[in-house]
Amino acid sequence: MTDNFSRRDFLKLAGLGAATATILTGCGPASRYVVREPYTKMPEYTYNGQSTFYATTCRECAAACGLVIRTHQGRAIKAEGNPYNPVNLGKTCARGQASLQGLYNPDRIQNPGQHKRGEKTFTDMDWDAAIGVVGKALAGGDFAFLLGTAPDHLFDLAGELSKAYAAAAPLRFSALAVFEARATLGEAARAIFGKPDNLFFDLSNADLVFSFGANFLETWLSPVAYTREFANMRRAKRGYLVQFEPRMSQTAAKADEWIPVRPGTEGLVALALGKLAAEIKGKVLPAFNGVDVAAVAEASGVEQATLERLAQLFAAAERPVALPGGAPLAQSNGLEAGKAILALNAFTSGGVYLTAPAAVNDAYHRPASLKEMAALIERMNAGKIKTLFVHGVNPLFELPRALGFREALEKVPTVISFASFPDETALAADYVFPDHTGLESWGYQRAATGAGQTLISGAQPVIAPFYNTRATADVLLAASAGKLPYADEVAFVQAQVTGLIGAADGFFGAGDLPSFWAQFQQFGGWWTNDAKLSVPETPLLDKALQVEAPPVQGEGEFYLHVFPSPILAEAGANKPWLQEIPDPMTTVMWNSWLEMNPVTADELGLLDDDVVQVISPFGMLEVSVYRYPAIRPDTVAIPFGQGHTAYGRYAEGRGVNPADLLGGDFNSAGDLAFSGLKVQIKKTDKKQTLSRLESKLGVYGIGEKKE
């Protein structure tokens, strides 16, 4: 916008905006620096009775959904999906809806501060001192960045900064990436399709979907996008969905068939189905030749007749798709299972597509596997890390305790957290220099899947920073004093998107940066007009694939199935409305539970809400039983997301953290192999009532069996 843009013009535009629900930009780069002024001199975009809408990016997970935030007199009051963004096309999930409760969370860290590790409160500092601390740490060398999967721009900046200081590349991970075994998925795709590109699963046009533990309606990769794809599939030809997993997830509840396979045999089942389908079609696919179907039926607990029937379906389908979910990949045989499941897609072309990977993809700008995390822990233990910077991730909560991050952290002389909330890792840090929350921030996020378009979703502040926080990118740039050629965060983001100006296939074009930037803000990012999908070739299927049955860890009689809570996911526990939204399957609110088949529970003499001890070789916890009708009798399940010992009043001291039970073994792609674990269940004489939507039983004691 130009300087002589008058107040009258603005009002006209604002009126127009309200009329057509157009998205306004934040008055151009001038609004980068927010000045507080008395209300007698109101900023033009905070007019009485007039809402202003800003397009930005959701940061509740890394899927890069676009948001449009309705603001009113400087307050953010409602999050909606950005209808332009190809990932979510105007839709949101419950977590996106509740993102405002992160922004206005009463437990936010309001000032930069320092404290003795482990203390609950911080002594306030000023930002100059904070930048001094960061500057000293950077100059001292031997630092490491530990970052979350969002936002991307900070990861890119930390990569450049590490390079400039000749430090190790930043590591990024998130609990969701661990549960989805994303490194294994990437590795398996490279092995089958020969390229490291991102995968796009075309459910819209599928007539049959075999999902091996992929909870794509809950948290998997890009849940809003894949929910839309699922709905399209149902609307068109009503494609048939078969879900293979030991516990019926919310996704399996929408499936036409749920096949409760033994944990860790999903890859074997895929091979057997491939072999049978190839036989029916009269195709020669050496990949599937090495498998004995009868042995698979025996190992997986799926009857041979069922396998044959499903193979018939698969062979008859025109556009079948096979999805490799997280749990099968997070096994010691995960990489091989991933390859076997992806290989099923070789029967047809057009089920799985490849999308070009993000432009920046060198060693410094790539998500790490958990094995690299273990290497970092080793370096921390060896005293080779002087300073650890943590942003957007909470390793003390999200990593299995058996990996020893807690102990390693104590050996790092300086730990600096950029957390917005007092989470476990922030309290174990020496300093906390709070970043803005996602809705007060600049930035961008690349979409890895969910849309065929090459896409960068842009983020801009929708309100002035609510507290005395500062953008971590700005802190790093100020502290590194001229090491990088960017004046501030906005300059960095602009430099990153400059390459897109005038790109031939962009859905908007501009000749210069200011025009491009205005549109980037207005539409909430940049993407190509058309989907850039390529049909992969499968050159690597001429050798027989082998999937070993995974070795079983632990002495117990029950497989432990840990899944991310569909509502809380990895970081939703501090948002009270997410806590109070009933779990879709159990309708439990505000707590954790252990799911157990009612038959097994009867054998153990367990009723709903009885507290049991769950004992693994790595840890023990106590949790209430929920008699879950749709889980294998030899399997128990605990959702991940609760069990915080910090993270604010709504999260703290609530439920249990199943990560405490997990071991530290890896599969051959370097992801955590957590799903082969067996646990013991011991009855206690305690009872703790779960709050549930579905029934008042247990609360009022109505209808309860008297012992």
Added chain:
Amino acid sequence: MSSPKIPEFKAEWKEGEAGRWGLAIDMDLCTGCQACVAACSMENNVPFVGEKESGYGRQMAWMRVERLWEGQYPEVKTTPFQPVMCQQCGSAPCEPVCPVFATVHAEAEQLNLQVYNRCVGTRYCANNCPYVVRVFNWADFAINPIHANPDKDGKLVFPLHNQFNPDVTVRRRGVMEKCTFCIQRIHKAEDQAKSENREVVDGDVTPACAQACPADAIIFGRLDDPQSRVSKLSQDKRAVHLLEELGTQPRVSYLSGGSHGNLG
């Protein structure tokens, strides 16, 4: 009045009238993701009540997603996820029992209104609602001091209150509330249409639940416009109404079974 179970109290509803606004929910598409529940609560300033109170069934959400279990392992499945909110009955059992006319029928929108400043909290309406969709403010949940931080003078500051939608009243203790079909959005669209000298058309109004729904399973629109999406869906052979036999004339249609009829 067709049903003998409903007392002779007719508000403005006339026999056979289609009603102005309606909702259609495709249960084959609904994935139970609860985005609608979150969106509704955020739009309508619905308070959360905490673990203990929600255990006593006092949660305030204006809609819930139901599912039931059928069969036994391994032949077990859930019934389709079913979002249930106020059905905006044409002949509403909640209306005649209110002693203070806080639950009245709107002539203009053909909706069941809840007039908060008339409500004295007898809870007769909730008692008489066959869909159990009315929720009662058992306490001033939103201004419970546990959600506040003291400022330097010791005054309580509630950061979460910044999120309140100025278009929607914040209800106090002792008041009944329920889904309004996002009447604030309807009014906004009507004002807009009026200023443009036209009728409200299909697509002008989207309630928060429908706007969020990632599967696009919730469709809202005008039932008195035979061309609207919701009109067509509510005439579909898959459309059913909850507890239709009570004669409540619900304005919410549920599409059951698969879109190709191959789901049970």
